[in-house]
Amino acid sequence: MGSSFNTIQFHAGRCDGCGDCMLACARAKSGIDDRSQSRISILANDPFARTGVGGYELALCRQCGDPKCVLECPAGALVKNADNGVIDWDGDKCVDCLLCTVGCAYAGITYAAAIGRVAKCDTCGGDPACVRACPHEALEWRTTAKIYNEYGDREDLFVRGLAGCQGCNSELLIRHTLRKAGPETVVAAPPGCIPGMGTVGFNGVTGCKVPIFHPLLTNTASMLAGIKRQYNRVGRDVLMLALAGDGGTADAGFASLSGAAGRDDPMLFICVDNEGYMNTGMQASGVTPYGSWTSTTPVGERLHGEAAEAKDLPRIMMMHNCSYVATASTGFMEDYYDKLDKAIEVAKTGMAYLHVYTPCPTGWRIPPENISEVCRMQVRTNFVVLWEYTREGGLRLTHPVDKPVPVEAYLKLIGKYKHLSAEQLAHIQHTVNDKVTSLQQMARSARKVEHA
């Protein structure tokens, strides 16, 4: 763990073959305007035509984790740099035997005739010239590795082999959350998918390496409030963490949560919102969006899915005026991690509430491989708005979307909306617009107060 690195990603669909990247590379690495000296090679499929494949291909060093060029080198001249992941080439040790080029299936290290030696991408020390030069954003310098490294180095406090559905993001979410929260934590997992995956264990064994318990749907927040007081009495600083579904938060769990929020009881309450009781057969909950098919809001002659609007639970929580409230999405993990850091800090003294929108492949009828795209589209369409609230700063949009995609693009990815009529689609778009306008107003007024 902790050995992932930043990398150059190629979005083939955005490439138009202009070759600016190759020119930039040749200039940066060889000081000449000659694309043939580039260490990145863009190859057009169509000039040779007959394959019937369009678009562009790439040959570039992939800075492999198990680099074969290094294995084939008899001189010890190639080494995977443990700090930045780049395969470093030592020109003094290299004897120009070219055996490294036998190892590479990507043509990432290759003979450069102009210098009579091998040449390969060194990522320009973390600021690649090719990426800067690309006018189409077809090359991207991916920096997400630092998150992986930070979280990968922390101990995973859940056991291996939790049995979530294929494609479900909540296992990722709870594992990373508990890694960050650390061992001085008590977890409450009320009935829902999270205990259902095995986090609370079976037959007298636990699924978690910190104390975890399985409260009723109704009393999660009040039990955590009581446990926290006991720890305070004995002088131990322990984080109270609820990992609850939307049923255990918005419906049956709401009375105790509302009470704890009103008292600003110190805890971190995370609602993993999959818009219904997905664990028990996909029944609707209080946060099931208008139009959704569920087993209790079927589609037929009279009913066309959920007829009521979802209640906006995070805003309801904000109105309790507790210390910290935020929304998050598993499609925007950097945003989530920022909020998690704040929430863990706040939870030492007051209530932190995180509402994480978590699409459900099984209950929403989404192919597992599309889950991440659905998460992104939730936010790009403004169906989900990412924001945070503090008493001091009010509401702030953390990922404002300037040009939202029509909400239909999101809904059509999801089986539970496939019956929607044009009127229903228009209604949902209208609701989304209203919600965004309202949130934007709150954010603006918060800024005015701040400036005043």
Place this chain on the structure above:
Amino acid sequence: MAYSKYLIVGSSHAALEAVTAIRLQDEGGSITMLTRDSRLPYSPTILPYIVSGRSRPDNVVLRDAAYFAQNRVELQRNAEVVGVDPALKSVRTADGAIWTYDKLLLATGGTPVVPAVPGLSDVRLHVLHTMDDAIALRDAIGRAQSAIVLGAGLCGMHVAENMAKAGLAVSVLVRSRPLREYFSPRAGGMIQTAFAGNGARMMMGRTPAAVERRGDGCAVTLDNGETITADLLMVGTGVTPAMAYLAGSGVETGRGILVDDRMRTSVADVWAAGDVAEARSFWGGTAVNGILPGAVEHGRIAGADMADDAVVRDFPGAMSLNTYHYFEHHSVSVGLGGQLPDDADFDIDEQVDAARGKYRRIVMREGRLVGISSIDDFVDPGVMWQLILRRTDLSPCKADFLAHPQATGRRLMSQLWR
């Protein structure tokens, strides 16, 4: 008596790869490497560059002491294995030590072949197989005015080049043609011309009939009766698997130690890899294929299988595969190169650009690439190797491939992995 869960005999590419593969799967199991060498691991491939002075012996270490400490691998140097007893799961070293094992890997490489020529065993000759050989040869070249090289394989040709560059009058006895395994007669002729142009005397078709001492040097009488003399004699006529220590062990051998596609020998819990192993040939039958990339493949598979790695993949078969840099030229050969089998129809495209000194030959069979070689016309050998191994159908883009093998190969590989 000492015990190691994994006991590895040898310390070059195959052995080192096996260690990597074992540690991917088994973090804690004890690993011991026995090597007859007195040095930290190095590659036999680097030795010509030691001879030329381009590399220093202390600067070509493949794994340093810190690596062995960090990976909890015990490196036993000066430990030459002289016997293996699979019944007792033990090996014996020259100094009488006994090592027991759960799993044993034999990666003992090759030994230089010295041909049976009258008088050859009585003269001082050089071979190039160990670091000590390389240092001795380097120093001898520094003192000599003239040299004779027997054999025109990679080793002999590398050394002959070094000698020519050092100003020696060097004669190379070439039985058939240079680098016959890798290159066609045409390409071999270009290489020969380059050597001749740099002052080496390429004696084509000549073999030694007798050798005798002449002062500090030697005199070689050739098959045509001519006698040539030199201060220095280098024998580069190939290597043979080093497996004499297996006598009486029951481990089956042919030209090398016979192994299956997981590098398992005929005896339980004993594997063999690298230049000593006789494994599947990609073209059918078996082969001893003494090349660095082959040793890497063998070692990775053997180590993974020894450590019960569930994702170990069968060896797809050996093929000839090399790069060769000489004087100002570079060349590549992948797959069927110098010698094509007689039993199949090949589609051969050979292009010579005499003015620019470029050469390229593409050999195809049933729309698939089976061999490609070139001089001063670079094609990515790693990509070509994959195209051959995957038996990628090139018929839809054959014209492109023949015209632009490098760009077409890169494109195809990018399509395959994207």
